[in-house]
Amino acid sequence: MSFYLPTRVLFGKDAVLSSRELLQSMGESYLVITGKSSRKNGSLDDLLDALEGKRVEVFDGTPENPSVEFVESFAKEYLGEGSFDVVVGLGGGSPMDAAKAIAVLLENPELTGLDLYDTTKYGKAKPVVCVPTTAGTGSEVTQYSVLTLNNWKKGFSHECVFPKVALVDYKYTLSMDEELTLSTALDALSHAVEGYISLRSTPFAEVLALEAVRLIKEYLPKVLDDPENEYYRERISFASTLAGMVIAQTGTTVGHALGYSLTVEKGVKHGLATGVFLPFELDVAREVMGEKVDAILRIFGGSLRSFYRDLGVRMQITITDEEIERWSKMVLGASHLKSTPGTYSEEGLKIAYEEVRSEYVY
Ligand code: ZN
Numbered sequence: 292m293s294f295y296l297p298t299r300v301l302f303g304k305d306a307v308l309s310s311r312e313l314l315q316s317m318g319e320s321y322l323v324i325t326g327k328s329s330r331k332n333g334s335l336d337d338l339l340d341a342l343e344g345k346r347v348e349v350f351d352g353t354p355e356n357p358s359v360e361f362v363e364s365f366a367k368e369y370l371g372e373g374s375f376d377v378v379v380g381l382g383g384g385s386p387m388d389a390a391k392a393i394a395v396l397l398e399n400p401e402l403t404g405l406d407l408y409d410t411t412k413y414g415k416a417k418p419v420v421c422v423p424t425t426a427g428t429g430s431e432v433t434q435y436s437v438l439t440l441n442n443w444k445k446g447f448s449h450e451c452v453f454p455k456v457a458l459v460d461y462k463y464t465l466s467m468d469e470e471l472t473l474s475t476a477l478d479a480l481s482h483a484v485e486g487y488i489s490l491r492s493t494p495f496a497e498v499l500a501l502e503a504v505r506l507i508k509e510y511l512p513k514v515l516d517d518p519e520n521e522y523y524r525e526r527i528s529f530a531s532t533l534a535g536m537v538i539a540q541t542g543t544t545v546g547h548a549l550g551y552s553l554t555v556e557k558g559v560k561h562g563l564a565t566g567v568f569l570p571f572e573l574d575v576a577r578e579v580m581g582e583k584v585d586a587i588l589r590i591f592g593g594s595l596r597s598f599y600r601d602l603g604v605r606m607q608i609t610i611t612d613e614e615i616e617r618w619s620k621m622v623l624g625a626s627h628l629k630s631t632p633g634t635y636s637e638e639g640l641k642i643a644y645e646e647v648r649s650e651y652v653y
Pocket of ligand 1: 478
């Protein structure tokens with residue numbers, strides 16, 4: 292069994308400010324990929340403070356669920372801005388995943404956006420630093436970048452985009468609203484549960500996954516009740532980073548593939564869109580790995596569905612039969628199925644969507 296994680300992780304309050312020396316030692320010019328919220332939650336101020344004296348270019352217009360076209364045209368534009376030594380992804384999954392893709396494209400100017408998916412075409416990227424400001428994606432400790440392509444989410448995976456440094460400071464998550472707190476935590480839960488039951492799981496990943504699940508079970512309801520509690524926020528940030536370490540070993544499974552269409556076509560936040568499929572995925576997995584599934588469900592007192600009910604998990608969208616038909620066909624071709632325990636037919640995938648529609652859509 293193996294475990295690989297080439298990212299230096301610094302976790303705790305003021306992680307960015309106290310990493311000034313480390314950050315400054317990485318180069319002279321820094322490209323910061325972020326969104327508007329980093330100006331409000333204090334993270335951009337901390338980063339600019341830590342990078343004082345260096346050349347820093349800030350792009351704060353990263354769209355939610357960035358597309359392949361976006362990163363390609365962005366990289367083209369910034370290739371003319373002089374060279375950058377480091378690319379920083381500051382924010383949620385969207386800026387971090389965009390930063391990884393841009394780091395590859397800046398290092399390899401001949402590549403198109405679509406070439407990102409052909410990992411034989413490149414071997415290097417600009418060094419990436421990730422600073423998460425939500426608690427869920429785990430992207431700060433993974434080799435994945437998930438982009439939107441043709442109305443679907445498609446990830447690429449390359450060792451060269453493993454962040455060199457991840458700076459995780461929970462204080463940036465204090466200003467997340469209830470919806471974002473819930474959705475991002477469900478993303479972390481999905482990473483932990485999917486990684487735990489994945490056919491690619493390892494004993495190392497399992498230990499991290501179980502701890503992440505326990506933390507989310509205990510602290511997610513608490514932080515939703517008391518969003519300014521720093522200890523609760525810290526626990527969920529920790530769980531999120533652990534769960535990221537899990538999927539760096541195992542990848543994600545069918546829950547993620549099922550959720551992509553809800554995000555891309557219905558605008559449902561990624562973590563919520565994925566998390567709603569976990570009860571179904573566990574039902575299917577139970578047929579082939581009853582003990583492992585029970586280990587997860589025991590943490591929830593036997594039922595993940597009742598945990599969701601208490602949290603008020605639901606989506607305000609409509610889903611038609613035609614959409615279910617079309618989405619099921621797309622998921623049937625997803626690579627996630629190869630590592631998902633149990634058997635999935637097109638009919639089974641339709642049932643997953645139908646079940647989610649009747650339980651969580653209103
Ligand atoms: Zn995810």
